[in-house]
Amino acid sequence: MNRSLVIALIATLVAVWYAAGIEDDAGDAAGLVAEPRTSRSTAGTTARTATAEQGSVIAVLPVRTAAEVGHDLFAAHSFLPPPPKVNVQAGPPPAPVAPPLPFRYQGRMTEGNTTIVFLAQGDRMLVARQGDLLNNQYRVESVSANAVTFMFEPLKQRQTLSIGNAK
Incomplete structure (x- = not known):
């Protein structure tokens, strides 16, 4: 082996021996083994007295109970923001409303006493008279000079389509 490596190894062993406080070869090796604890309340005092008796350089931290810590250190934690609070109102839901006229x-x-109205729904042209049912949902109730009144059959609600004052 390299001579400088052997010297470094010996210096390390001497430093460890000095830091551990070993005074003789056989006496203190048994003092390094931890004693089993009997209860939490006496554990801190037992460890402190054993340290004081051994003359150890390493300080023993006091044992803290879960009540002293205040929270679980190993609990699952999420860094996502909390979900928004939903305003829950007590009461009945709002009544359903008919969709806007299509x-x-x-x-x-x-023609005589009958008025026929021409309506557009998207690309389709519809011809309607009073009493006709359009799209199985809208019944034509009346046709006047200014408006056409429809009944939305599923909810029985009236809706009016203004046609202006056309002549």
Whole structure:
């Protein structure tokens, strides 16, 4: 082996021996083994007295109970923000409301006492008279000079489509 490596090894062993406080070869080796603890209340005093008797340089920390710590150190923790609080209102839910009318007024035609209204729904053209059922949901209740009144059948709610004062 290298001579400087052997000297470093011997110096390390001497430093460890000095730090551990070993005074003779056989006497204090048994003092390094920890004694079993009997209870938490006497554990701190037993460790302190054993340290004082041995003359050890290493200080023994007092034993802290879970009540002294205040929280679980190993509990699961999330760094996500808490979910928003939902405002829960007591009471009945709001009554359902009919959707807006899907029809646009395109024109009308009068034959005798009957008025026919031409309505657009998307790309489709619909022809409607009073009493007709459109899309199985909207019944034409009345056709006047200014408005067409529909009944939304699933909820029995009236809706009006303004057609202006067309002549």
